[in-house]
Amino acid sequence: MTSRAVQYRRFGGPEVLEVVEREDPVPGDGQVLLAVRAAAVNPLDWKLRTGAMAGTDAPPEPTVPGYDVAGVVEAVGPGVADLAVGDEVLGKGANGSYAEKIVADAVRLVRKPAALAFEQASSVPVGATTAYRVLDLLGLGEGDHTGTTLVVDGASGAVGVYAVQLAVARGATVIGTASEKHQDDVRALGATPVVYGDGLVERVRALAPQGVDVALETAGKGALRDLVELTGSPDTVVTIADYPGAQELGVTFSSGGDPQDERRWLADAVVRLADGRFRTTTVVTYPLDEAGTAQDDNQHGRVAGKLVLVP
Numbered sequence: 001m002t003s004r005a006v007q008y009r010r011f012g013g014p015e016v017l018e019v020v021e022r023e024d025p026v027p028g029d030g031q032v033l034l035a036v037r038a039a040a041v042n043p044l045d046w047k048l049r050t051g052a053m054a055g056t057d058a059p060p061e062p063t064v065p066g067y068d069v070a071g072v073v074e075a076v077g078p079g080v081a082d083l084a085v086g087d088e089v090l091g092k093g094a095n096g097s098y099a100e101k102i103v104a105d106a107v108r109l110v111r112k113p114a115a116l117a118f119e120q121a122s123s124v125p126v127g128a129t130t131a132y133r134v135l136d137l138l139g140l141g142e143g144d145h146t147g148t149t150l151v152v153d154g155a156s157g158a159v160g161v162y163a164v165q166l167a168v169a170r171g172a173t174v175i176g177t178a179s180e181k182h183q184d185d186v187r188a189l190g191a192t193p194v195v196y197g198d199g200l201v202e203r204v205r206a207l208a209p210q211g212v213d214v215a216l217e218t219a220g221k222g223a224l225r226d227l228v229e230l231t232g233s234p235d236t237v238v239t240i241a242d243y244p245g246a247q248e249l250g251v252t253f254s255s256g257g258d259p260q261d262e263r264r265w266l267a268d269a270v271v272r273l274a275d276g277r278f279r280t281t282t283v284v285t286y287p288l289d290e291a292g293t294a295q296d297d298n299q300h301g302r303v304a305g306k307l308v309l310v311p
């Protein structure tokens, strides 16, 4: 059987993405074949597509972008005991998610509750699991953190919304940066909103006379130095988006995650989404053949929310 996938054979702008008909992938050990219902765009997808992170002229083989996926299990590979054909799941794909059919490692999937639409479900995995990971790193892991004040830079973004909601659920006082137009969105998540940009340190100090204990930088837009000034130390700041800034200031840059931890965190986020304790970002859908437009819209901040491809 064949199905459609988005791929690129050379690095470049959104124009290098092409829709091709390919043989359905075959699930290997511990994998399942998914019929994709929705695949969300993450900034890493277009960062990889540009080649800026590669150091070579072209990817070694045609590359299907994407990690986040929600879909239906269509076939089960050897060694998969906990998923069956027909199960509705969300998580991360193994070799790209912008396609009608993909394989995914079962360990990277959790069941999708009926109450969560596929489009919303696909918007969750990278954002939520990253948020759980970085809060652990900041000492805001499971437990009561009443009395701790956290600043989240980029609080209306895909990672930011989960970092804010989880920290608030754990008792922390959260101040979240966003543009003017997203101040109310950040407030609705349980944080005190503040506009990012020049003068951030003074604005945050006015909102937090008690001081800021820890800070998370999710935007990669140059706020790291301000966050170190606010907490008083690089040891109490984590970034997921500013690698050079982290190197320069001695701040922890966090990436990647243990699949078992991520599965546990994703399952926890899904329970909270299903019972209304968490809300997803707004979701905007695009057909698969507009993947380039969706990536470009995300890169240039043209469309707010999580951009989701629907095959």
Ligand SMILES: NC(=O)c1ccc[n+]([C@@H]2O[C@H](COP(=O)([O-])OP(=O)(O)OC[C@H]3O[C@@H](n4cnc5c(N)ncnc54)[C@H](OP(=O)(O)O)[C@@H]3O)[C@@H](O)[C@H]2O)c1
Pocket: 042, 043, 044, 047, 126, 127, 130, 153, 154, 155, 156, 157, 158, 159, 160, 177, 178, 179, 180, 181, 182, 196, 197, 218, 219, 220, 221, 223, 239, 240, 241, 254, 255, 256, 298, 301, 304, 305
């Ligand atoms: N290292 C990791 O493990 C990891 C994991 C996930 C993501 N990331 C990285 O983290 C970054 C954010 O990812 P995402 O998926 O959350 O992106 P996103 O959903 O596109 O959100 C980006 C957010 O940045 C905000 N923003 C724009 N300009 C800003 C500024 N000058 N100061 C502060 N915030 C600003 C935007 O807020 P407004 O719309 O209000 O302007 C937007 O909500 C990306 O660089 C991504 O590659 C890293």
